[in-house]
Amino acid sequence: HWTLLSVSLLNCLLSTACSVGLALAIALTVHSRGTHLVRGCNSSALPMDARSAIATNDCPFNTTRIYDTALALWFPSLLLAAAEAVLSGRCCLVALVFQGIGPCAHSYGKEQV
Numbered sequence: 001h002w003t004l005l006s007v008s009l010l011n012c013l014l015s016t017a018c019s020v021g022l023a024l025a026i027a028l029t030v031h032s033r034g035t036h037l038v039r040g041c042n043s044s045a046l047p048m049d050a051r052s053a054i055a056t057n058d059c060p061f062n063t064t065r066i067y068d069t070a071l072a073l074w075f076p077s078l079l080l081a082a083a084e085a086v087l088s089g090r091c092c093l094v095a096l097v098f099q100g101i102g103p104c105a106h107s108y109g110k111e112q113v
Contacts (some may be wrong), residue, residue, distance in 0.1 A: 005095035008088050015085035022078040027070065034067035 028036060 001095055001098045005092060005099065008091035009094055012088035013091055015081050015088055018081040019078060019085055022026070022074055022081060024097055026074050026078065029070060029074075034070075037066050077091060
């Protein structure tokens, strides 16, 4: 029971941190209109808006669809990380109930008896 509690608590904290990081990355990317995504490219041919960026030889990656692709990958990842945090939190609560700690622990013990 203690292993379940510690692992679920650790996973809940890591998933929450991942969710916060992804939300911050999405917010910064939308706010800057993707200019941070093409910062590694040292070309004056790149426009300030990443949505209309062109592929150049000065950039180590194809910049044509980086803004849309990054957001399309980050949104589902954010949803999955948030769901994982919620499920890990519920698993942590179950581990607390098994230990006899928490709001539902007393009624759970009575039902078992």
